Amino acid sequence: MGYSINKTFALSGNEGDGRTAVKRFIIAHDTGNDNNKGKGSAHNEASYMKSHFEAAYTHFIVDDQAIYQVGEPGYVAWGALDANPYAPMQVELAHVDSQARFNESYKRYIWLLRYYANKYNIPLTLDAGGQGTPGIKSHKWVTKNFGGDHVDPYGYLSKWGISKAQFAKDLKNGLDGVSTPTTSNKPEYYKTKGLYEVTVKQVNAYKDIKAQQKRSVRLTKGSRFYAKPKKYGKIYRFKTAVGYITANKSYVKFIKAVK
CATH class of the missing domain: 3.40.80.10 (Peptidoglycan recognition protein-like)
Known part of the structure; x- marks a missing residue:
């Protein structure tokens, strides 16, 4: 068995340190x-x-x-x-x-x-x-x-x-009765229309859903946007006001659903 994470008190994008830590x-x-x-x-x-x-x-x-x-x-x-x-x-x-x-x-x-x-x-x-x-x-x-x-x-x-x-x-x-933790390199994507927030230092915006034409615009950590994920093959991207960005859960987080 594993455990879930409660994010009730998680710092928002404009709180805390924005530096990526060395993985040591x-x-x-x-x-x-x-x-x-x-x-x-x-x-x-x-x-x-x-x-x-x-x-x-x-x-x-x-x-x-x-x-x-x-x-x-x-x-x-x-x-x-x-x-x-x-x-x-x-x-x-x-x-x-x-x-x-x-x-x-x-x-x-x-x-x-x-x-x-x-x-x-x-x-x-x-x-x-x-x-x-x-x-x-x-x-x-x-x-x-x-x-x-x-x-x-x-x-x-x-x-x-x-x-x-x-x-x-x-x-x-590890301990008896507690599963050995594993991680997967397979990306997970959001698929729900809603309000989202960038959680990494920055994400690039692209002119097209194929992400072949990069724009000079970047969304930085803490940026919020409303969007509906759009499917392209096996992946999803958000179409935002500044272009297409990733819907990968490792880069953005869900805030709330919208109609």
């Missing part, structure tokens, strides 16, 4: 907040982070109820100082108040870390090497190699019976 590290955090460990802890943490993203934010916050996205995966987030430009995904494990809740939170945490390591071809190793060594890194490793004073998530994991060695093993092998 996946960074594992915990929130460090024992004052927010009741039901809905990740919900509350994500809501707060969304409202205070200018101070700091990561890509995801996880508990036993949900996985909340805040930052856009693949782009720089502000959770690990000078390591930020090299981390296309950073995730916080929210604090909870029982072993059962931790166990479920931990399953989601491991799944998400493994999913994005797989997606970005980052090794499933824990805290290996120095600044140039790709892999999954704890915030403690970041402190040792880039500076700062955080040592998470090891103290919180240990509280619930997970040692560093067990954490490394679970990252490498």
